[in-house]
Amino acid sequence: MTTESVPTGLWSADDVEELTEMLAARRSRLWQLTQPADLAAWVFADPEPAPLDSAPAALDGHWADGLDEPQRAAWALAGWVARMTVPDAAPTAGRHWLLSRVNEGHGPLLRLTVGVLETLGVYESGEEVWLRVAGAPVVHAMDAGAADLEEWGRRGIDMQEDRTKTLAEEKLLLTCPDIDTALWLLRQPPVMAAARMLNAWVAAGPFPFQSRYRAEVAGRAWQAAETLLAGAPPAETGARGFDREYAGPAVPADLPAQRSFDAAAYRAGVSEHDRLCRALINHLTAEGVRVGAGLHGVPVDLAWRDADGRQFIAEVKSLVGDNEIEQLRLGLGQVLEYRHRLAARGVVATPVLFVSRCTDRSWPAICRDNGVILLQGQGDSEWMAALTKVHRPGAAPIRPSSPD
Structure with a gap:
């Protein structure tokens, strides 16, 4: 994670500087791995996934063993989001974030927790995906005409102000009807920046859930994400002049x-x-x-x-x-x-x-x-x-x- 790339398009050096100051005000063990300026630059940089060869855990067998097609898609999305939106995801697994599998609502749910906040939920049935993101990048994109809310509505994406206690007035809850829609939404640059910004903030805070961390769950999703990164990875969106x-x-x-x-x-x-x-x-x-x-x-x-x-x-x-x-x-x-x-x-x-x-x-x-x-x-x-x-x-x- 470096500051070599200068933000382009929607973001400016002032955005990086402002976020750097906000992050620097937090005392965090995360600064043993990175620095506030590097983390702020990463938030606004072109999306790039954490590499495969630094997976949190080795697996016995193949990651897809025993999973049906909707489950495989859900695990792939969960791993992709972790690798794309959690800062320094591999070395901070179990120290600043975890992925858990719980039973809620529609059935088994893969849930990403960063710091003290649950920031992603993916039902294994593929019927619903919810995502918490920072509000500022999305609002800025709306003002600039770079976020088409009518298109979001046509795709069944629901956006609400999120009222969980952490940053109660500064984040949004986005709900998608299926995994493909969630992938489409996350590939929009303002949404990716918003997801990274929120995770950067909460990852620099306390993490009281070490005892719930299961390395094999994170490792399985980490491997599953390769199915989404193969071919034309979202990390290279626009980097070669095409997606x-x-x-x-x-x-x-x-x-x-x-x-x-x-x-x-x-x-x-x-x-x-x-x-x-x-x-x-x-x-x-x-x-x-x-x-x-x-x-x-x-x-x-x-x-x-x-x-x-x-x-x-x-x-x-x-x-x-x-x-x-x-x-x-x-x-x-x-x-x-x-x-x-x-x-x-x-x-x-x-x-x-x-x-x-x-x-x-x-x-x-x-x-x-x-x-x-x-x-x-x-x-x-x-x-x-x-x-x-x-x-x-x-x-x-x-x-x-x-x-x-």
Whole structure:
């Protein structure tokens, strides 16, 4: 845990300094392992998990022995949260935090206790997850437009002011209907910072529960978390210019049978979308550029950084039949929305609209006027030239061009 990385986006050096002062006011045995300034910088840094090879305990057998699928998912989430949000998690296990398995409400519950506070509960049935976090980072993100509460509501996430005695007026209780929703929520940078901030505070306080610590429980969850860290770990969200490796979409075998729904056209559109994505990925890969999907929780189709470190995002639109104008309009709106959402997170990105074709000669000018690069599926010889002509934010606006 170091202070080498400077906070970016929503957080500033002032945030680190303020939290450092708060933590430094606490006398704690935690300072034998780290210092308040290092801990404060860790709270706001890009999420990174504690490494596997420092697990709190060795296990006899495999961590998943005797667990069904929902239980495996619950143990994985509990271990992931511990490794991502508890400061210096491995050396402080049993000294500043514990993971316990108890029976409550819906059945067996995995509960993370840090200091004197229970900060996470995951039912093994997968039916509910609750999380206590510091309120300040979430409120700040709301004010900056970086937390979409309408989306939280659509996903069934409930947010209430938490009234447990510790920091009674400064923390929130977030409840999710299932494990996938909890993972989605925790991967939002403000929520991760909020979880880390609360755990940093309580980990520096007293820990009266040493006698309840079971190393094998923490060790099992620690190992289980690797199922979530494999592939594209949340720790690298945005670090390479994208969240995850691109994967082609799956088309359900059974599609709706309404008369207004054209299953053949839908499948053709999905196939064309995937073809376009892979064509651009292959083209950029040949230029030495790695391409993935998603960026800082924003669901962009493709994302990458060029050799100069400039961030690009692309909305890909397949054109099947006579839907060209509809798709162009939809794609432009989406990529402008994504650019705005990333800007609210402090990420400057150049938007690209990538379509199968464009026969309306007004559209290149429409895109230029909005600072968007328009690429067409059949013009790969022109892609790199177009991508190097980046319209930088703050530059003089491009005047509308007259259609030919």
